[in-house]
Amino acid sequence: MLKFNLLAAIFFLAISIQAQKKGLLERKNINIVKNGPYFGVQKGKFIIAELGGERQWKDYQLRKPKTHALNLGFNYDFTNDVLGYDVGYWYKPSNIGFTYGAALLLRTDFTNTKVGFAPVIGYKIWQLHVQTGYQFLLKTKSTSFETNTLFISLRFVLINNTKIKK
Numbered sequence: 001m002l003k004f005n006l007l008a009a010i011f012f013l014a015i016s017i018q019a020q021k022k023g024l025l026e027r028k029n030i031n032i033v034k035n036g037p038y039f040g041v042q043k044g045k046f047i048i049a050e051l052g053g054e055r056q057w058k059d060y061q062l063r064k065p066k067t068h069a070l071n072l073g074f075n076y077d078f079t080n081d082v083l084g085y086d087v088g089y090w091y092k093p094s095n096i097g098f099t100y101g102a103a104l105l106l107r108t109d110f111t112n113t114k115v116g117f118a119p120v121i122g123y124k125i126w127q128l129h130v131q132t133g134y135q136f137l138l139k140t141k142s143t144s145f146e147t148n149t150l151f152i153s154l155r156f157v158l159i160n161n162t163k164i165k166k
Contacts, residue, residue, distance in 0.1 A: 029059070031058065031166075032056075032057075032058040032060055032162065032164055033057055033058075033163045034056045034162045034163075035159070035160070035161050036157055036158045036160040036161060037052065037053050037054075037160070038051070038053065038073065038129075038155045038156060038157045039155070040153055040155035041153065041154055042075060042148060042151050043152055043153070044151035044152070045146070045147075045149070046077050047079070048075045048077045048148060049075060049078070050153065050155065051074060052071055052072055052074060053073065054070070055069065055071075056068070057069070064094040064095075066092070066093055066094075067091070068091055069091075070089055071087070071088045072086070072088075074086070080109065080145060080146055081109055082107055082108070082146075082147050083108050083109075083110070084108075084147070086106075087103060087104045088101060088103035089101050090120065090131075098123055099123065099129070101119075101120045101121075101122070102118065102119050103117065103133075105135055107137060107145075109145040112140055112142045114137040114138060114139075114140055114147075115138055116136045116138055117135075117136055118134060118136065118151075119134065121133065127157045127159060128155070128156055129156075130152065130153070130154050131152070131155070132150075132151065132152040132153075134149060134151075135149050135151065137149075
């Protein structure tokens with residue numbers, strides 16, 4: 001009986017080595033692409049409403065699935081009449097952990113315009129994404145207008161399209 005078990009173990013070991021050499025046990029890559037609109041609020045010195053769209057790419061793996069996302073949106077500060085446009089990117093290196101990203105910014109009070117960028121760090125759980133960052137806006141020669149510099153934002157992404165690619 002012991003000889004039979006030993007022979008069976010050697011046989012299955014040899015088959016698994018051959019299968020690995022031929023790539024039969026190779027892991028399949030699964031990519032998930034999701035997109036949809038987002039609604040949010042940004043709080044800093046002022047409260048600002050946000051609206052836009054986001055596209056997420058997730059490389060699905062058992063260990064440390066990576067997620068990348070691009071977003072494009074606009075925001076409006078009703079208190080100061082400031083309109084803003086944002087183009088952003090964020091990266092999440094695992095299922096549990098922080099997101100890291102940046103955004104290119106354009107802010108206008110319909111007379112003066114400022115451009116800049118904002119590095120952000122956040123946390124995403126389900127469709128809610130909390131981010132905090134600092135908006136570095138280039139100074140202009142004309143009179144400046146007030147907008148958020150240090151901020152925290154809460155966004156809800158309404159996923160309306162999901163594609164799974166193998």
